[in-house]
Amino acid sequence: MTVFGGIYSGKKVLVTGHTGFKGSWLTAWLLSLGAEVAGYSLDVPTSPANFEVLELGRRITHIQGDIRDRAALTKAVQDFAPDAIFHLAAQALVRESYREPAYTIEANAMGTLNVMEAVRLTPSVQALVLITSDKAYRNDEWVWGYRETDHLGGEDPYSASKGCAEIIAHSYMQSFFGNGPRSATTRAGNVIGGGDWAADRIVPDCARAWAKGEPVSIRSPWATRPWQHVLEPLSGYLWLGAKLLENAQGPFPLDKQAFNFGPAADVNNPVAEVVDALAAYWSGFSSEMDRSGCAGMKECTLLKLCCDKALSHLQWRAAMPFAETIRFTAEWYRAYYREQADMFAFTMAQIAEYTEKARAQDIAWTR
Template structure:
């Protein structure tokens, strides 16, 4: 996988205790990388990181990305070949409650990561993860492209747009001769091990596991839902290409350094929150969702958002693997396994690794270039 780019590599992940970060760390460990994670704590209880007992399998570093000196020191001591930056305040509604913390974490934190990279001569590749919400949302029906306007009415979206601008300033000002860097913007991810507040899948899982109905606050909002492993495969393949590994698509000699890439599902996979809840319920018999059909005026998030991922296909040969139904099945199976086997933490690592293996097998059968 990924042109064997990560075997024996030293990989530094910020936000490794979060939902996406813990899945990325588990996958890198499976690929033979030596992984260090930098995080200010475990963000939820339960958590995917704790459920897998992942601290036993990597260097688990604690610190705040707003503390520049601490981050620089940690990166210099570990001497990574590759850096993946995921640490963030990732919730729109929380950004309204605490905008200063959101801007400091997402904007200044990203700057601190890039400053740490400047002071780490071993680093050869950097993937900066922002968000699909970095785009100025005009509620149009076609997907946002990497050249569309950045912006955001809410503090979270604005902070991610700022992080993009900062990253590309560093790319142009300091990293033209290395390390090779790029930013990535992914659509909404779902999957096992997410317990964040105000997200449809964790809200359903918590309620249904307790025998209660799930309350859905924004049922008609649409998102490009994808399994967490989908964009992670894109991040890992982009990282491999930044390292000079693997081959670009036939006829494409484009250099990914300094670029931004969207990673999301096919254009026709754009489902409502209500459809996600209903699809999950089919895998969780006996439970129901209560829709807040009158609550649209209270929403603080956009109602329509999708990405155009043609650039990732053209430059990297990357495209999503799973159907919406498969994404829901992977997600429901993980939560069923967790709630049926409470306390079996080694089993959750094995189960998560098994889902990675199943996803890779599906990708290989469907001809994905990064599996070769």
């Protein structure tokens, strides 16, 4: 049985930020769908890195370039002539945005501008999916989920950069993409899964520390997040991209829209619970609770998304409960650190298992 309508088989797809955590998982999934993939990224952001662990560099067209370099990006897009583009390249850390605010805004806001300009000048592109963040919303610390029509922006440089990216993208869509390509923006957050080694994230911090037999320091143990496995929003991005590709000609109501992709409304667990759940798969762990906070760095303690629009228009919903999200994540790291497994094969097996879980629930993209 095919997934995503079989639309990606034989298609040329370019992924910006393909060396990052989400980008590398998306690249692997596109390969499993039969796509010809090219990636555009400045560098490999961490060591180790999922991109290198999965040996994606030899499986795709790997282009090293800066998203801030409009001429280089445009040339790369025109040379590859993709049917579809997924834009993920970004400076993705809130705390880093305080250390490097100008770079964060240049990469996230002006980088998005450069992608839109490259697409405007490349006739081959039929579909464009831009991935921003749940932090594109101005966080008013309310208890209900943010909808796609709520205010954008935020107090920290990262949130501001993502709000700007959304505004720039929709300006280009309305001004230049009237007759194509089909395009949309997407917002998701608090994604976890194997292969993430970014700094200042609780799951990579646990994996690094426990693999060395060291305790992990938890800076905000009681902060709650709507955790989801990386494959959950990626299924939404791929399904939205497939619908845009299917309707590359003629009127289409999903064109030029924004979509949230998040877990079920009842998934909202504190950081300490995530650590305890991961520890069940990792014997001999220890942790240290840091109650001091991060002086001068405002980071939201509560941010949820309302995903009713994705459910209504795409019949998309998350497929895994919190316990399965933790199991998938812990088993990936255990396979890497303790079993020295073939991680490309292991990752493909997790994609297949996740697909079967979604199919058992008759989620639309699996039909």
